[in-house]
Amino acid sequence: MKTLEGLVISERDSGETGKSVTLLTRELGCIDVYVRGGRKSNKSVSSTQLFCYAVFSLEEKRGADNTTRYYYNSSEPIQLFYNIRLDAKRMALACYFAELLLFAAESSENADEVMRLTLNTLHFLNKGDRSELLLKSIFELRLLCETGFRPNLIGCCHCYRPEDDEMHFNLRSGNLECHDCVTSDDAMYDYIFDKTMLHIVRFIALVEYERLFNFKISEKYQKQLSAFTEDFAQYHYGKKFQKLRFYKML
Ligand SMILES: [Zn+2]
Structure with a gap:
């Protein structure tokens, strides 16, 4: 049995009544967990829905190919991010974050920092007192930084x-x-x-988490920043993200 904190970043049906979820964790990066009877059982429903953060108790089984499979046993919710679920636009943005995470965080390398960024971003998205576009830019750029693409911004x-x-x-x-x-x-x-734009980009890429979400920028700079962080994510991950397109349609 394994006990660990995880954030549900994807859920899909599996078999007749079961479902599979992908958990973002500090220890193991992203892992897939099978939830027996997950579409019917009330017991597991709240902690295994999208963007639930909980302590999970999992059974580990070694497959024939020597990979570890995880089966849901029980859970204790920590944070359900309920307000995100109530708002279509915020939910769409969170789903885009999840899509980026599924693409970026396959390995457990730096998973602690990725988890910290994700929980902080969802916290402010849930609270609703930060600009959504700024949260989006912070998440895009900082996720890239935490997953090996931090640009060198010290100077020319x-x-x-x-x-x-x-x-x-x-x-x-990647040169300045x-x-x-x-x-x-x-x-x-x-x-x-x-100078201002360089300062903003440096701040997001380098500042400690305690200060990362505590700044505001004008509409003019937000526009430039959004264009840059979106392109930066797309360029390095080499793909266009479906959920981003959906978010922009709302
Ligand atoms: Zn120079």
């Missing part, structure tokens, strides 16, 4: 100048270049950051 990669009126960040090379050093290769992948 040629002359080390820390800031300039215009700094060019190249999505493809000042106006004097910028090369025109791959210019179509360039994002031009002014």
Whole structure:
């Protein structure tokens, strides 16, 4: 038997009455758990629905191919994020986060930080006192940072100048270049950051979690930031996300 905290980030039917859920965990990254009779049993329903965070007690079984399979035994809910479920738009955004997580967090590497980012983001989305678009940008950029794609934003990669009126960040090379050093290769992948924008992107990529959600930005910068973080996620994960399209339609 294994006891661990997990967040349900996906659920699907399995067999006649059962279902499978994917849990995001600190110890093991993402794991699939089979819930016997999960579509009928009231006992397991609340803790195995989407975005429930709970302590799960699981049976472990070793399969013929030597992989470990997990079966649901019991659970104790910690946080149900109830307000997210009540609002179609917030639910759609949370589903996009889940889609990114399923794509990004397969390995258990850095799963602790990924879990922390996810729970914090859902906490503020549930509470409803932060801009949804800002939460989306923070989650996109910081998730990439925690899963191995943190950009080098210290200064121009040629002359080390820390800031300039215009700094060019190249999505493809991952390089930051000042106006004097910028090369025109791959210019179509360039994002031009002014001082404020560079500060915002650095802040999201590097600041400690206690401060990560405690800032506001103007509509003008939110627009630039949204375009950048969306492209950044799509470029590195190499795919367009269905749930993002759905969120934008609402
Ligand atoms: Zn330079």
